[in-house]
Amino acid sequence: MRMKLVPNLQEQVASHLRLRILSGQLAPGTPFxxxxxxxxxxxxxxxxRDALLTLTKEGLLHGRPNVGVRVAAAPSPFKRAVIVNLRREIEGAALARWFQTRDAALLERLDANLAEYQRACAASEFGRVVELDMAxxxxxxxxxxxxxxxxxxxxxxxxxxxxYSRHRMLVESYQEHAAVVAAMHAGDEAGAIALLRAHIV
Amino acid sequence: MRMKLVPNLQEQVASHLRLRILSGQLAPGTPFxxxxxxxxxxxxxxxxRDALLTLTKEGLLHGRPNVGVRVAAAPSPFKRAVIVNLRREIEGAALARWFQTRDAALLERLDANLAEYQRACAASEFGRVVELDMAxxxxxxxxxxxxxxxxxxxxxxxxxxxxYSRHRMLVESYQEHAAVVAAMHAGDEAGAIALLRAHIV
DNA sequence: CGATTGTTAATTGTCAACAAACCACGTTAA
DNA sequence: TTAACGTGGTTTGTTGACAATTAACAATCG
Structure with a gap:
């Protein structure tokens, strides 16, 4: 069994640019x-080109043929409301499915994530928090x-x-994550799903 | 004012391959x-390469680095159930928003679509029906x-x-489309949305 | 006989050069 | 003055050649 040691250049570039965009340093419309x-x-x-096409399909960049790509604008309130429901649907379904097996491996990874999250919060490592939140x-x-x-x-x-302007509420987000995991540990399916859906805003 | 006469090669290729995949002629796993x-x-x-990357991001192809892309398998029942809800959420939200303006232009286009749909059904033009359904x-x-x-x-x-095996029910799908449009003409928002959500299966 | 290691053919990944399209700017003419 | 029209420079689109990786097969060893 071998892990891929050197991923494709396009993947490295895409990952790097993804973080750069998500960090929020770049204003919408910034050309790439x-x-x-x-x-x-x-x-x-x-x-x-491959990386930019990937990021465009992911919605982080907005591209016009023969012109180039730019950092996409944040979704409108209407679109954001729809997207919130999509996330709730997807993650809620995933969580409901976990309760059918209650695989302990996931709980371990979530606990590890919470610990690292707490540490990054205390150290005020902003970019790391965003990564851990998504992770x-x-x-x-x-x-x-x-x-x-x-x-x-x-x-x-x-x-x-x-x-996303909500990353500032570091501690609050951590507590909501922890509450979901606690409900999972307790075997409270309905509670865990409700907490998760309420956390997605 | 000029329309783009010759779109990019990658877009032409992607459109062509998209239809080829959606026609259902190619078995899952067929290499490209x-x-x-x-x-x-x-x-x-x-x-x-650009076209294949696009179709991969759209979920029609499944690709592994350094190996190539193949026609993706149909989603599992679990994934399909989630996707159904995503479509209901998106299209339901769009329809709800239309009722805020009730722009007549959309109704005209939908009526035209229904007419052409009916014709293609009568002529048993299978591929055309799939296009019109999505349109x-x-x-x-x-x-x-x-x-x-x-x-x-x-x-x-x-x-x-x-x-998608449901395209065979040509007439039934047409009638459900027509019912949604009829509710829109009648100004019945709740009814139109309910019919639309029930139609997505 | 099974597993492991070389070898090879096929395929994708990467590169640099060239072609085509777009945009801003200055010019010209009504 | 203003709108239309070239024009130059910049950026993306496309191409063909070359490098890197993979998977299948053959040979070798335990």
Missing amino acids: REQVLAEEFGVSRGPI FHRLLVESAEDGSLVDVWLPVILRMFLR | REQVLAEEFGVSRGPI FHRLLVESAEDGSLVDVWLPVILRMFLR
Whole structure:
């Protein structure tokens, strides 16, 4: 069994740019030029193009043919309301499915996530908190049916995290995560799902 | 004012392959080789790669790095159930929003779609029916807020139409579409939304 | 006989050069 | 003055060649 040691260049570039966009440092409309990025990453424009196309399909970039891509604007209130319900549906379904097996491995990973989350909060590592926040929800979605929902879930949550102003409420978000996990430990299915849905805002 | 006469090669290729996959002729797991497609379309591998990446993100193809892409399998019952709810949420929200304006232009387009749908049914033009079925729902989604929901809606419905066995019920599907439009004409918001949600299965 | 290791053919990943499209700017003419 | 029209420079779109990786098969060893 071998883990992939060196992922594709396009994946490395996409991951790097994803974090850069989600950090919220870049204003909507900021252009991403292929040549500039190619020189910055030390690769040719090929992998850059693939990465930009990926991020565009994920909703983080907005592209017009023959013009280029720019950082996408945050979704409108209407669109955001729809997206919130989509996330609730997906993650709620995943959590409901977990209660059919109650696999302990997931609980361990969630506990580890909470511990690291708490540490990052105390250290005020802002970017790390965003990562851990998304990782928490990703663990839930991945637990259901070998992660078959991840591909539909990812574009949804990425659009929500685009210029997400709620990351400031670090402690509050942590407590809500912890409450969900506590309900899972207690075997309270309805309570866990209700807490999770209420947490997604 | 000029319409784009010749869209990008990658878009032409993607559209063509999309229809080929949705037609249901190709069994899940059928490989898509870049070189083969490049020769078939008479272009180089570049645009083909972009098209395959697009279709992969849309859920129609399943790809592994350094190996290639294959026609994706139909979603599992669990995943399909989730996707059904996602479509209901998106299209229901779009329809609810239409009732705030009741723009007549949409009704005209839907009536035209129904007429053409009926004709294609009578002529048993199977592929055309699939197109019109999706076009009907697309019109609904595009009507809300300048089509801002289309990008999240498209990957969802494409996954549902992947090897969709329900297209055989041509007349039944037409009648359900017509019932939704009739409720819209009558100004019955709750009824239209209920009919639409019940139609998505 | 089974498992492991080389070898090879096929396929994807990457690159650099060239072609086509777009945008801003200055010019021209009504 | 203003609108239309070229024009130059910048950026994306496309291409073909080359490198890296994979999977299947053959040979080898325990």
